[in-house]
Amino acid sequence: MSTIDEEMQDPRIREAALTVPVYGQLPFVPERASGCDIFTRDGRRILDLYGGHAVAALGYGHPRLVQAIQEQSSKLLFQSNAVALDIRADAAEQLIRVAPRALERVFFVNSGAEANENALRMALKATGRKKVLAITRGFHGRTAAAATVTWNADKWYGFPNKPFEVDFIPRDDIAAAKAMIDDSIAAVIFEPVQGVAGAYDLATEFIETLRSETSKHGAILIADEVQSGMGRCGHFFAVQAHGIDPDIITSAKALGGGIPCGAVLCTREVAALFGTGALGTTFGGGPIAAAAIAATVQAISDEHLLSNVREREAQIREQCVTGPVTRIQGMGLLLGLVCDRPAVEVRDALLEHDILTGTSSDPNVLRILAPLVLQAKHVDLLSQTLAVIMPTMN
Numbered sequence: 001m002s003t004i005d006e007e008m009q010d011p012r013i014r015e016a017a018l019t020v021p022v023y024g025q026l027p028f029v030p031e032r033a034s035g036c037d038i039f040t041r042d043g044r045r046i047l048d049l050y051g052g053h054a055v056a057a058l059g060y061g062h063p064r065l066v067q068a069i070q071e072q073s074s075k076l077l078f079q080s081n082a083v084a085l086d087i088r089a090d091a092a093e094q095l096i097r098v099a100p101r102a103l104e105r106v107f108f109v110n111s112g113a114e115a116n117e118n119a120l121r122m123a124l125k126a127t128g129r130k131k132v133l134a135i136t137r138g139f140h141g142r143t144a145a146a147a148t149v150t151w152n153a154d155k156w157y158g159f160p161n162k163p164f165e166v167d168f169i170p171r172d173d174i175a176a177a178k179a180m181i182d183d184s185i186a187a188v189i190f191e192p193v194q195g196v197a198g199a200y201d202l203a204t205e206f207i208e209t210l211r212s213e214t215s216k217h218g219a220i221l222i223a224d225e226v227q228s229g230m231g232r233c234g235h236f237f238a239v240q241a242h243g244i245d246p247d248i249i250t251s252a253k254a255l256g257g258g259i260p261c262g263a264v265l266c267t268r269e270v271a272a273l274f275g276t277g278a279l280g281t282t283f284g285g286g287p288i289a290a291a292a293i294a295a296t297v298q299a300i301s302d303e304h305l306l307s308n309v310r311e312r313e314a315q316i317r318e319q320c321v322t323g324p325v326t327r328i329q330g331m332g333l334l335l336g337l338v339c340d341r342p343a344v345e346v347r348d349a350l351l352e353h354d355i356l357t358g359t360s361s362d363p364n365v366l367r368i369l370a371p372l373v374l375q376a377k378h379v380d381l382l383s384q385t386l387a388v389i390m391p392t393m394n
């Protein structure tokens with residue numbers, strides 16, 4: 001084969017020629033994956049501590065998830081919400097079982113941004129108000145409403161106007177939260193652990209203030225758990241670590257273990273405001289997604305993955321403040337390794353040693369979003385590699 005032919009076989013070159021070039025892509029081509037390992041086209045085995053942007057909760061090739069998807073696809077690949085499905089009811093039942101007790105209804109969608117878009121729409125309609133508060137440095141997605149509540153989204157927002165008024169509470173500023181949440185506010189949306197911002201975990205007292213002030217003023221509290229939920233923080237939802245019940249939780253990413261899906265979980269009272277035709281989507285709650293959701297929730301419960309996440313977190317905190325890492329923030333397996341140099345340098349050096357991690361919008365924070373099935377030997381490898389390849393900078 002000529003060099004030109006070989007180049008044309010390379011998906012990086014083919015993608016660059018055929019798709020809108022909006023993604024900075026990593027320098028390897030995955031061919032298959034198993035557990036926490038990615039096997040590349042050129043024969044490398046890479047330990048995946050990034051999980052495809054926090055999606056691969058069960059790692060790769062998890063037998064229960066694979067079987068659920070296979071069985072459902074041969075039985076009934078698709079039907080819309082025009083008909084009721086056992087598997088959709090199963091998925092809703094599983095989610096409600098593990099969610100904070102007040103959240104008893106589910107609206108299924110297809111992505112994190114779409115979950116937030118609908119949650120915000122529900123809050124605006126439920127309160128009849130026009131203004132939403134979000135938190136500085138938060139990320140909620142790229143659609144119109146989700147981007148409106150995303151910190152600094154102006155650089156890529158792309159629409160001439162915003163759909164509602166928004167203001168940002170400085171993160172962890174309890175006095176500002178008390179001053180800003182009043183009777184004009186429809187909703188406050190927050191990530192319990194700010195993922196894109198570098199796994200920054202908001203203080204319990206701040207989150208409690210958001211809850212008490214929204215309750216006092218009749219506003220809806222929306223926890224965006226697209227990244228922090230589904231067991232990632234050592235609880236099914238990170239708000240459960242703080243003991244607070246929001247009015248709405250949004251979920252996506254790990255929700256279907258890799259099958260695209262999203263969900264809005266809400267109270268009965270909020271759900272009761274929405275009748276036939278008030279919300280909708282073609283694919284949301286489709287049978288493959290529903291089968292994946294039910295299997296993922298069941299696997300997290302049955303295989304005790306929440307305790308595994310907490311154990312691996314403790315191990316990372318104990319072993320990985322080494323080499324370039326000066327401090328660790330975050331919760332569970334949504335961790336920010338604060339580095340003494342640009343995180344991108346650390347990510348690239350680790351990748352040369354076949355360990356995949358992620359960066360964040362904080363230039364010095366390296367993000368760990370590992371599968372919940374991570375093992376002790378993987379953390380050992382990470383700490384040894386950090387210590388050896390990247391000695392402390394002085």
Ligand SMILES: Cc1ncc(COP(=O)(O)O)c(C=O)c1O
Pocket residue numbers: 053111112113114116139140141142191195196224225226227228252253
């Ligand atoms: C907290 C949070 N909310 C929403 C989103 C958007 O999700 P999606 O990319 O599925 O639209 C993301 C994606 O990174 C996220 O981290």
